[in-house]
Amino acid sequence: MKQFSNRYIFIFSSVMVVAVATLLSLAATLLQPAQERNLEIEKKRNMLESINISSTRGNTEDLYDKYINESFVINSKGEPVDGVDAFTVVLKNEQKKPPEEQYLPIFRAVPDDGEKVIIIPVEGKGLWGPIYGYVALKSDMNTIYGVNFDHKGETPGLGAEINTSAFESQFHDKKLFDDENFVSVQVIKGGAADADIHGVDAISGGTITSKGLQKMIFDCIQKYDDYLLKNRN
């Protein structure tokens, strides 16, 4: 192996770094539209899952247009905010704002059984990273119609179980309110009693993810408090 001068080494590294940076930014820019489309489809798909409609990558858009027919944004007092597209609201960014300035997206859907459902997006922290999902409420604004959760990198077999249908199906028909008081859904270690209308079984071995999930639902839906109380029937 030849000996190289320090000067050569510096020039070599600089050229290498610039070449690699150009290549990567080029690839990122060219592939971005396709990647963003995938994320959009994924979002629609998760939303459909929360009202118990499973879709494939191909028919997601059609089903979304068929079932989810309205979306709007409200503020923390429950008043509608004009001029904001609910679909493009990034929850993570909203959560950094002061509560009174946050945009709160709502999606309306009518599944095949004719129930008028609203879908509320939620986002919080699991053990390793973000967890997120959608909670669909029946028209009484109290009973959960269905949920969908997903995560970025929870432990497979433990925390990652939150996106299995076995866990998600427990939320059906749970109640968020006790009369006028918002109590949300508790994730109960050791298992919830069948009659418990506010509790679901936690995931064994996934305590921190379960707790994070409970906090996520509480924090996110509490902001809709006024709207939900005003619009219940």
Place this chain on the structure above:
Amino acid sequence: MNNQEREPIFSAKNLKLLTEPLGKNNPITVQVLGICSALAVTVKLKPAIVMALSVIIVTAVSNFVIAAIRQYIPDRIRIIVQLVVIATMVILVDQFLKAYVFDVSKQLSVFVGLIITNCILMGRLEAFAMGNKPWPSFIDGIGNGAGYGIILVVVAFVREFFGSGTIYGYPVFEKLGIYKAGYENNGMIILPPMALILVGLIIWLQRSRNRSLIEKQ
């Protein structure tokens, strides 16, 4: 490097580079490299196949690139240069997966990123590409990537078949009606330790058939 006469593209020597890692110089079962991802992505066939293809592409191309510029790489920063080449390739593969096979990229999640730390790559760059021409290095990369991939696919096949009762997502057992006869999927085989045991069994099988692989005491 002073060998001036041109050799044919698929000379016997080059072919050996391709076939040896599949068998008696397999990176997983003989060199015991890249075990961690072999345990992680072998629950189902589909991610295993995509992972295998990704590793083949990354090893082959980074081997080629390093071999092509090997005379210009300063010895003192060669490991850094190797890592930069590997990391670039892996990010490119990851971006492509995200754009065109989103579901698979979601399943593979962190493991694509972890190709960077897969020992097979650094091992091949340091041991082979730094001292050989681009074309043999490219073949060596494909061979080693494929040697890794073949074990991945075998393990994934067994785990998916017995663990979930499917082959590449096709519900074989259900179609055959075996569940009605009281059969249940083996839940244990889905867990990572079973992958290790399967790899162990493959190593045992290979060594009992090829005694030259057994270390002398």
